[in-house]
Amino acid sequence: MSGRSLSLYAVLYLTFIYAPILLLPVFSFNDNIFVTFPLKGFTTDWYAEMVANVPLGKALRSSLLIVGPVALISTGLGLMAALALGRSPIRFKAAILGLLMVPLVVPTLVLGVSLLTLLRGVLGVQLSLATVAAGHVLLCLPYSVVILLARLDGFDRSLEEASLDLGQSAFATFRRITLPLMMPAIVASLLLCSVVSFDEFLLAFFLSGADATLPLYIWGSLRFPAKLPSTLALGTCLLVFSICIVVLAEWVRRRGAPGSTAATGL
Amino acid sequence: MIGLWHRSPALRGWALIAPTLIILMVMLVIPLGMLVAQSFWTQSGLTINRTPGLQNYALLLAPEGAIYRTLLVKSLWISFASAMVVLLFAFPVAYFIAFHVKRSRLTWILLVTVPFWISYLLRIFSWKIVLGFGGALNSGLITMSLIDAPIEALMYNQAAVILTLAHSWSAFAVLPIYVSLQKINPQVLEAAFDLGDSALQRLRRVILPLAMPGLLAAFLLVFVPTMGDYITPSLVGGTDGVMVGNAIATLFGKQNDAPLGAALAVATMAAVAALVGLILVAARASGLWRSRS
Amino acid sequence: MNTNRMNRRQLLARASALGLVSVGAGGLLRPAQAQGTGLTVMDWTGYEVPELFQPYIEKHGAAPDITIFSDLEEAWQKIAGGFRPDIMHADHWQIPARRDTGMFEPWDTSRLSNFADLMPDLVNLPTLQHEGKQYGIPADWGINSICYRTDLITVEEESWNTLWDPAFSGKIAQTGQMDNMVGSAALALGIENPFVNDPEIMKAIEAKMTEQRALLRFYWTDPTQLSQAMATGEVAIAFAWPSVYKELKAQGVPVKYMRPKEGVMGWAQGMLLMKDRDGDTQKAYDFMDAWIAASTGRWLIENYGYGHANVKAVDGVAPEILADLMLEDPTKTLQSSFFIRDMPQDVQTVYVAMVERIKAGG
Numbered sequence: 001m002s003g004r005s006l007s008l009y010a011v012l013y014l015t016f017i018y019a020p021i022l023l024l025p026v027f028s029f030n031d032n033i034f035v036t037f038p039l040k041g042f043t044t045d046w047y048a049e050m051v052a053n054v055p056l057g058k059a060l061r062s063s064l065l066i067v068g069p070v071a072l073i074s075t076g077l078g079l080m081a082a083l084a085l086g087r088s089p090i091r092f093k094a095a096i097l098g099l100l101m102v103p104l105v106v107p108t109l110v111l112g113v114s115l116l117t118l119l120r121g122v123l124g125v126q127l128s129l130a131t132v133a134a135g136h137v138l139l140c141l142p143y144s145v146v147i148l149l150a151r152l153d154g155f156d157r158s159l160e161e162a163s164l165d166l167g168q169s170a171f172a173t174f175r176r177i178t179l180p181l182m183m184p185a186i187v188a189s190l191l192l193c194s195v196v197s198f199d200e201f202l203l204a205f206f207l208s209g210a211d212a213t214l215p216l217y218i219w220g221s222l223r224f225p226a227k228l229p230s231t232l233a234l235g236t237c238l239l240v241f242s243i244c245i246v247v248l249a250e251w252v253r254r255r256g257a258p259g260s261t262a263a264t265g266l
Numbered sequence: 267m268i269g270l271w272h273r274s275p276a277l278r279g280w281a282l283i284a285p286t287l288i289i290l291m292v293m294l295v296i297p298l299g300m301l302v303a304q305s306f307w308t309q310s311g312l313t314i315n316r317t318p319g320l321q322n323y324a325l326l327l328a329p330e331g332a333i334y335r336t337l338l339v340k341s342l343w344i345s346f347a348s349a350m351v352v353l354l355f356a357f358p359v360a361y362f363i364a365f366h367v368k369r370s371r372l373t374w375i376l377l378v379t380v381p382f383w384i385s386y387l388l389r390i391f392s393w394k395i396v397l398g399f400g401g402a403l404n405s406g407l408i409t410m411s412l413i414d415a416p417i418e419a420l421m422y423n424q425a426a427v428i429l430t431l432a433h434s435w436s437a438f439a440v441l442p443i444y445v446s447l448q449k450i451n452p453q454v455l456e457a458a459f460d461l462g463d464s465a466l467q468r469l470r471r472v473i474l475p476l477a478m479p480g481l482l483a484a485f486l487l488v489f490v491p492t493m494g495d496y497i498t499p500s501l502v503g504g505t506d507g508v509m510v511g512n513a514i515a516t517l518f519g520k521q522n523d524a525p526l527g528a529a530l531a532v533a534t535m536a537a538v539a540a541l542v543g544l545i546l547v548a549a550r551a552s553g554l555w556r557s558r559s
Numbered sequence: 560m561n562t563n564r565m566n567r568r569q570l571l572a573r574a575s576a577l578g579l580v581s582v583g584a585g586g587l588l589r590p591a592q593a594q595g596t597g598l599t600v601m602d603w604t605g606y607e608v609p610e611l612f613q614p615y616i617e618k619h620g621a622a623p624d625i626t627i628f629s630d631l632e633e634a635w636q637k638i639a640g641g642f643r644p645d646i647m648h649a650d651h652w653q654i655p656a657r658r659d660t661g662m663f664e665p666w667d668t669s670r671l672s673n674f675a676d677l678m679p680d681l682v683n684l685p686t687l688q689h690e691g692k693q694y695g696i697p698a699d700w701g702i703n704s705i706c707y708r709t710d711l712i713t714v715e716e717e718s719w720n721t722l723w724d725p726a727f728s729g730k731i732a733q734t735g736q737m738d739n740m741v742g743s744a745a746l747a748l749g750i751e752n753p754f755v756n757d758p759e760i761m762k763a764i765e766a767k768m769t770e771q772r773a774l775l776r777f778y779w780t781d782p783t784q785l786s787q788a789m790a791t792g793e794v795a796i797a798f799a800w801p802s803v804y805k806e807l808k809a810q811g812v813p814v815k816y817m818r819p820k821e822g823v824m825g826w827a828q829g830m831l832l833m834k835d836r837d838g839d840t841q842k843a844y845d846f847m848d849a850w851i852a853a854s855t856g857r858w859l860i861e862n863y864g865y866g867h868a869n870v871k872a873v874d875g876v877a878p879e880i881l882a883d884l885m886l887e888d889p890t891k892t893l894q895s896s897f898f899i900r901d902m903p904q905d906v907q908t909v910y911v912a913m914v915e916r917i918k919a920g921g
Contacts, residue, residue, distance in 0.1 A: 006362040013359045014377065017436055020392035021381045023402060027395065033810060034790035035391075036400030055607055081286040088279020096283065098539070099290055102298065104490040105535045107514050109633075110528070113640045114297030120641030127642065138293045141286060143438070146483045150446045153479035184448055187372070188441035191379045192487075195437065199386035206637055210599065210624035218387050220604020220629035222781035225806050228391075235388040242380040250373040311904040312656055333919055400791030418729070418793070422777055501784070504777040508919045519632030520737065520911045 028232040046229040059217035066133040071193040078144025086152035112206030127209035135203040140193040151185035305528035322529035341510040348431035349489035356439035364447035422504025439484035446480025597839040598623035601644035615849035645838035651686045664834040665692035695829025697868035703824040705817040706799035719747040732797035735778035737914040746821040802864040825896035
């Protein structure tokens with residue numbers, strides 16, 4: 001595989017994943033509630049409608065509120081679990097791994113109803129965004145553990161052993177050797193857990209109180225064809241915001257010392 | 267006792283995994299137990315009869331259960347095909363980022379994730395814009411005079427479902443594969459190169475075995491969740507888009523037959539577990555995967 | 560030395576474990592908060608807008624907590640799982656089965672100042688009124704019919720059988736909802752009431768629905784999907800909500816909303832009061848009263864294109880809007896349309912299973 005053909009492929013791949021998404025901005029400015037070619041005319045009405053849509057804004061806020069905690073908690077728990085499964089001589093590893101995968105297999109509807117029964121009927125907890133977040137952590141754990149384990153699996157342990165032999169404390173070894181080695185997987189896990197939490201809506205439906213999350217709201221507004229363009233406008237804003245983050249990341253990297261990527265392990 | 271704790275790596279391992287296990291026990295084992303128990307009950311109307319029996323499983327195996335078996339097999343196929351397409355698309359990209367991108371790896375990682383930050387339903391919708399009747403592909407082809415009338419076959423079939431799923435889940439494959447590829451020491455690759463291995467030999471002998479944990483992780487993270495996804499199929503699959511998840515959902519809801527739904531859910535989970543197990547065994551047998559754990 | 564080293568590592572593990580668990584548990588078990596409005600309503604997305612209960616807001620200063628759903632079945636599941644709204648909005652024909660669970664209590668209609676203005680034909684529906692008690696307060700209702708593109712197809716005679724016309728094969732869309740699917744088949748077959756336990760009727764309906772499947776482009780899951788498909792011409796004729804027709808027409812798409820010779824189809828929804836509730840009872844009645852006010856009804860008709868149970872709701876609405884919605888004479892429309900008056904549980908079970916089987920291709 002030569003570098004050039006790989007670069008070409010990578011660009012094609014980016015085209016594949018971006019092309020459909022980039023049609024959303026096009027139609028968010030199109031003066032037609034029907035998303036179809038040919039385009040009619042330019043308008044910014046849908047953006048005004050989006051801003052005026054109070055429930056939509058609240059739903060976006062709810063989703064953004066839980067994404068961070070869910071990603072951090074899932075990745076934190078996942079890192080501990082992965083270290084235990086990949087580094088400690090504990091028994092029943094296969095069984096534990098199997099159990100960890102179960103949230104992905106149980107139909108979300110079933111999981112939602114039974115978690116609701118557990119929270120309301122047994123524990124008597126009031127439904128809120130916190131209960132949605134708890135459900136999402138459960139759903140994110142498999143992603144986090146699997147990615148972190150994939151990084152750990154087959155990793156050369158000699159560096160860690162050398163560090164311990166040199167009298168470094170276990171904590172220092174973890175911080176200086178293991179953590180940097182794991183960093184790409186930690187970043188990957190944070191990113192994927194965010195995506196999972198931001199997209200999920202069946203569990204969110206069962207576990208939420210009066211605060212609907214974004215996908216929950218978008219799903220429900222499909223009953224109103226006229227609301228579609230303002231939803232596309234929101235998608236466009238999210239896209240622009242995400243691209244800004246990428247640009248910012250690249251800018252920070254370029255401004256920083258040449259070795260800054262090495263520091264994050266990426 | 268304290269000394270044993272300090273000297274025992276196993277005990278430390280248990281301590282590390284304990285929080286996760288507690289969460290799983292409380293949030294998963296109890297619901298799962300309820301599900302299994304339910305699958306042995308019966309329901310008529312809104313009344314549930316809790317006398318345990320195997321009638322639901324018997325029905326799934328009986329001629330009347332043929333529709334559920336068909337749906338299960340079809341869903342396994344769609345998910346498997348989507349997962350394979352995703353792996354095929356994702357591997358070269360992950361390889362590129364791991365070995366050919368020198369400094370801006372984080373940027374690349376973010377780049378492949380950004381399309382997935384705009385909410386799942388909008389992503390599905392964007393595919394409808396591409397493949398739809400008045401969509402980008404059809405309009406483009408008509409403008410270029412390659413076709414006279416829109417091609418209807420682009421949407422509402424299994425291929426549309428597989429394509430949409432493959433797109434939706436691509437980041438879930440690129441990242442795990444990248445993460446496991448990136449730990450490969452480039453010197454190992456160079457050594458293989460120096461030994462005169464061809465590109466294909468290097469892939470087979472060095473890269474694939476080292477990337478295997480990532481490939482398997484990616485497969486799991488795409489195949490298993492798509493088995494339960496019934497929204498995508500119902501939005502882009504048309505009348506052919508019904509998957510086993512739809513059947514389970516309607517059994518629990520509209521059809522007021524939660525016990526049969528539970529039995530179908532248990533059967534689906536067993537089928538997924540069996541297929542995943544089979545693939546892990548095959549990976550081991552092929553010699554490409556030598557897991558340490 | 561060795562012990563000390565392990566100690567620190569293990570201490571770290573324990574500390575981080577504890578920290579994470581407490582963060583998780585803290586989030587989980589945080590006591591009830593933000594539930595201070597004293598009333599929780601469960602309703603479809605789109606019904607959370609303040610215009611639908613303005614008098615309530617004027618009296619209490621704030622909207623109640625509204626939990627939205629997009630699928631009524633999922634909403635029932637959420638209630639079965641232990642979620643307790645004070646008021647719940649539902650399709651009227653689904654109410655008897657839920658009423659029989661004992662979960663809901665009848666309304667004291669004397670506490671609703673607008674109750675006397677509600678259409679008697681709706682108030683007296685056996686699904687809403689049982690043994691002289693008003694379990695469901697009629698709220699919104701409307702009609703459904705067939706919408707078609709006048710430029711793409713020619714319809715000789717406006718009839719429900721056009722949805723079965725092989726000439727339109729591949730250009731037809733049907734709803735995926737059981738009550739409407741069975742209803743259209745019954746109208747096409749000339750069966751007055753399909754919702755009875757009669758194996759022959761059921762067999763005829765099943766054959767009719769199976770016959771239709773082969774002609775369909777899709778069963779639509781949401782009105783957005785349908786209106787998009789009709790705008791592009793992918794679908795030329797379909798079972799459609801009036802709102803779909805309204806929007807297509809507003810955008811200049813050449814469409815017609817049928818008045819089939821067999822009659823249009825009617826629908827209605829009612830509001831239920833939860834027996835075991837945490838909310839404030841007076842607030843529940845205020846909310847309900849605000850919902851059935853004539854001013855609310857007018858807003859609903861003008862903005863959503865639904866009918867409203869209050870007879871005075873049509874006052875002041877532009878005649879062309881009313882004509883499009885066939886609401887010029889609401890009572891007459893209601894009485895002449897195909898309307899589910901009651902659906903026994905066993906009949907419902909048979910039809911739901913039948914519809915799912917047909918949709919899945921069996």
